[in-house]
Structures are given as C-alpha cells and as structure tokens.
Amino acid sequence: MVETDLAPGAAGIACHEKPVKITTMDAQTIKVACSNCNLRELCMPLGLNAEQLDKIDEIVAVRRKVKRGSTLFHNGEKFTSLYAIRTGFFKTCVGTDDGRDQVTGFQMAGEIIGLDGIVHDHHTCDAVALEDAEVCVMPFDRIEELSREVNALQHHVHKIMSREIVREHGVMLLLGSMRAEERLAAFLLNLVQRLHARGFSQSELVLRMTREEIGSYLGLKLETVSRTFSKFADDGIVEVKQRHVRILDTDALRKIVNSPACH
Amino acid sequence: MVETDLAPGAAGIACHEKPVKITTMDAQTIKVACSNCNLRELCMPLGLNAEQLDKIDEIVAVRRKVKRGSTLFHNGEKFTSLYAIRTGFFKTCVGTDDGRDQVTGFQMAGEIIGLDGIVHDHHTCDAVALEDAEVCVMPFDRIEELSREVNALQHHVHKIMSREIVREHGVMLLLGSMRAEERLAAFLLNLVQRLHARGFSQSELVLRMTREEIGSYLGLKLETVSRTFSKFADDGIVEVKQRHVRILDTDALRKIVNSPACH
DNA sequence: CGACACCTTGAAGAGGTTCAAGAAATGTGG
DNA sequence: CCACATTTCTTGAACCTCTTCAAGGTGTCG
Numbered sequence A, B: 001m002v003e004t005d006l007a008p009g010a011a012g013i014a015c016h017e018k019p020v021k022i023t024t025m026d027a028q029t030i031k032v033a034c035s036n037c038n039l040r041e042l043c044m045p046l047g048l049n050a051e052q053l054d055k056i057d058e059i060v061a062v063r064r065k066v067k068r069g070s071t072l073f074h075n076g077e078k079f080t081s082l083y084a085i086r087t088g089f090f091k092t093c094v095g096t097d098d099g100r101d102q103v104t105g106f107q108m109a110g111e112i113i114g115l116d117g118i119v120h121d122h123h124t125c126d127a128v129a130l131e132d133a134e135v136c137v138m139p140f141d142r143i144e145e146l147s148r149e150v151n152a153l154q155h156h157v158h159k160i161m162s163r164e165i166v167r168e169h170g171v172m173l174l175l176g177s178m179r180a181e182e183r184l185a186a187f188l189l190n191l192v193q194r195l196h197a198r199g200f201s202q203s204e205l206v207l208r209m210t211r212e213e214i215g216s217y218l219g220l221k222l223e224t225v226s227r228t229f230s231k232f233a234d235d236g237i238v239e240v241k242q243r244h245v246r247i248l249d250t251d252a253l254r255k256i257v258n259s260p261a262c263h
Numbered sequence C: 001c002g003a004c005a006c007c008t009t010g011a012a013g014a015g016g017t018t019c020a021a022g023a024a025a026t027g028t029g030g
Numbered sequence D: 001c002c003a004c005a006t007t008t009c010t011t012g013a014a015c016c017t018c019t020t021c022a023a024g025g026t027g028t029c030g
Helices: A050-057 A140-149 A151-177 A180-197 A211-218 A222-234 A250-258 B050-057 B140-149 B151-177 B180-197 B211-218 B222-234 B250-258
Strands: A029-031 A062-066 A071-073 A081-095 A101-108 A126-139 A204-206 A238-241 A244-247 B029-031 B062-066 B071-073 B081-095 B101-108 B126-139 B204-206 B238-241 B244-247
Touching (some): A050 A151, A071 A081, A081 A140, A081 A211, A101 A211, A101 B151, A126 A140, A140 B140, A151 A211, A151 B081, A151 B101, A151 B140, A151 B211, A180 A244, A180 A250, A211 B151, A222 A238, B050 B151, B081 B211, B101 B180, B101 B211, B180 B204, B180 B211, B222 B238
Antiparallel strands (some): A071 A126, A238 A244, B071 B126, B081 B101, B238 B244
C-alpha cells in the first residue's frame, strides 16, 4: 500500500561480494568486488551479459560499515555517491529550522539511499543506521558514466528514482487521509511485505526503530503508536512484545487499511 | 519550504516554440519545434552548444492541449512520455480502492509531470488540468536515448527526479508535523515563490484550485482551509476574496511556518 | 435568471495530543 | 555478573485541534 512491491531486480543497483581487504585503508572502508553478491537479484538490472556485468562491477568503489546510531550522510553534506544497503537498517529524516524532524523512510537490505542529494549536490536529509550496517558506496559520476554505456543500467536508475517518487506518493496518501489505526496497519503490512521479499517471515518481525520514530514517520505521537499497538493486540490482530511483533490476522490489517472511513 | 527554489534551468527539460500546424493531425496535438521557447531557461540544461540544442529539439514530439477539468494521463494508463507544462496549471492525485484520493502536487509552467510512470511502465496517478493547458510531449525512450549522448541532459533528468523526491520530503514534513495554520502558510509561501520565479507578483496570486483540493493536498478538510484563510484575514496577514489572495505580511507567514510549535 | 458549484461560518463531537507516572528493557561500570 | 542509570514503552486523564454536520451565502455559467 504505502510502498510498492519489491519487483525482482528492482530495488538497488549493485552490491558486491568477495571483499578484498586492503590493510592500508580506513577500517571503515573496504574495497570490494561484486558480481556474485547474494543480493544481486534484489538490486541489479536483469539480463546483462558478462561484459556488462563486469562494467557494473566497477561501480562500487568501496564498502563502508556504519555503526548503529551513526549517520551514513547528513543534511548539508556534499553529495558524491548513492549507497546500496548490504546489511542493516536505516532511517532517513529531514528537519526544520525550529528543531522538528520528520522520518521520511526506513530502508533495508537491497534498497538505495542518497537520491535526495542529486539536485543540489548536497544531501538534504540524514541517513541514520538503526542497527550496525554495511553499504556499497557507488560514486554517482561513475553511475552516470556507465549508464551511458549500459542501457539497462540507465533505465534501472530511472526506475529506482521513479519508485521512490511513487513510494512517497503512498506516504502522502497515508499522512493526508488515514487515521491512526489505518496508518499503523499500512505500516506493518508494508514492513512484513518487504521483509518477506527478503526471505523473512510473513507474520513475524522485529522492529528496528522506536515508537517515536514510527510515530514521526506516520505523523503520530509515540503514545498514539503505543496505544494503537495495544488496541491491535486487544483485538487479537497482533501480538506485541516490545519490538517483537507477530501478525495473527493479516486480513484484519488489510481491512483496516481499506475501510471506507467508517464513522 | 515545502518545495525547493526554482533554480534557473532546473524545472523542466524542453519546451518548444514555433508551432507548425499540421492539418492532418488531431486538433489536440500539434507538431512543434523548440529551441527558442520562452520557457527555455526554466526547463533546459544550461551551457549547451548549438549541436546539443538541436538534438534536444528533437525530443519534443508534439504539443498537446488539455482542457480544464480533463486529464493529461490517468492512473493505470500506459506510460510513454514525460510532459513539460507550457501553459496552464495541473494537479496530480493518487487514489485508494475505497474511493479516497489525495492531491500529491500542483504543477505550473516549466514543471515536468509523469515521472511516476517510469517504474511500472504505467502511470500511478492522475494529472488533471485545473485550467486550459498546453504541454510538450516528450517520449521517454527519446529522452533516454539522447541523454546517453548529451551528458548535461542526462544529469538534468536526474536532477529533475531528485528534485521531486526532495519536494515530497517537504510535503511529508508538512503533513507529518505541522498544524493547519502552518500548513496553509507554507502552502501560500511556496505558491507565490514559484509564481514569482515566473515573473508574477510576490504578494498577489489567484488560486487555481478549490478549497477541497487545497485541503486534500494539505491533509485538511475544506472547512478547515476556509476557516484558516479567514483567520489569516482577520489577523491582517492576507486579503482573501474567493480565489484571489493578496499577501499583506509575508514575514508573518514565515513566522507561522517556523514557529517552534508554541502551545 | 436560475441551477450548480464553491465558499463561509457555527456548533457539537471525535480522534489525537499533552502531561504525568510508572513499568519494562537495555546498557554501563564496578 | 549484578546494580544502577538510562532509554523505551505503556497507560490514564484532561485538553485541544480539527472534523463533522448543517445552513446559508457568494459566484459563475449556460
């Protein structure tokens, strides 16, 4: 609902396997090679020949580890690269002058972050790791260079950006017209759906973010998020134990999202 | 605040002058040529040489007129082209199964619509003309083809998409964390700012949309929009006569947007 | 000029927020 | 490994903003 399905070969661009340790480099950044990454199907265009794959291999400059709680990039920082998430979980958020901030998305393995930086050559949001993470660093000038040669890559980049635009349309719909229960139901359905596409359970998940972060994303206060979780639990729709959530009745969640605003 | 400044040469791609009438074609679609369009500075990459300009000239297949109230494209329709608005005013909106819909943006001359269609090769929203309009039709495969040859065009396309992503971040912030007065103030400031960049007044504007459409965009009911306009008028911040709005105190509007949630 | 769409305003009501307190989990340092 | 500090989560009660429902006014177009 909120975010589109993860079509195969759709989420990212390139993710690299076979790490090659280079002792003289910063321990945070490790040079890598890529073409047999286990996330490849998640994040590369399909149907490439060997030569094209080799070229795309060259996109990823390095991998970088990001500790839980620290930022991959932050508002105002010079834009140089897009990042493909290999492992871990991120949030992105924008802030106002007066201290408010708004979580604009949660990103997981195989997804791409950093697109916001292209327009002004500087990032306009923060990307914060919600758990220890590792990303593939893809210098954007390399991406542009290569996508002039490999048509499939060019189109893939366009699709990634378009997908993000469509995802945000969904969030606007959620924020603009749904009530608390609908928002949380849509949020949960979206999360399990994306996790399921990565081989995790359809019904069980561990939230990587706090109630406050969920609230920020959904335009609600953390107390409302907590209360809504409790209501879902009372209704037998989910089991909630802190950040562990088990969905008992997926259809009930779907009905909540699609209910024609009954009141 | 909500939408970024209109950097010169940033909004669109190509807009064509010198219409060439072709009598055998649909009256709605007119073949055109382009390079001296008066909107060029708004919507083309800068610093191109003559040869490159000629190439970009070839992007625009036709112009198309869209009558007030009719759609340029609609949800589910096959995606083929991006559209540069030459004249007129559009809204884009997404809908749910259960009949709700959400205005995701208002677009004016020099801006590009249709980016949502790239991911799934079909549009996922409606684009409706709020007044008689004319757009330049730019087949997307031509854009991809040419942007492989003209680096500036390639980067320009990326910037347009990134700009849209950043704009939507702003809307999410608005919907997720602002109260009614803040939302309307931000909306008005954004509109005049964009109109001003097109040579219109900084303080006077004619709303092309209804209260209900404003409300949908801002996540408010039309009554709330109306009441908030009245409150601004009472406070001497604006003069409102139906769709004619005169801003008397821009700073007051700015303060409302940036007020640290005082209550 | 009448029909229709759009806008304004009032009053009552609901959903979500705010404030507050306490419980549960997590992390830290001894 | 345990005790303590800190963060996170839950729940209650009062309050407030925005919505809902309703009526009447204004503008526009055939």
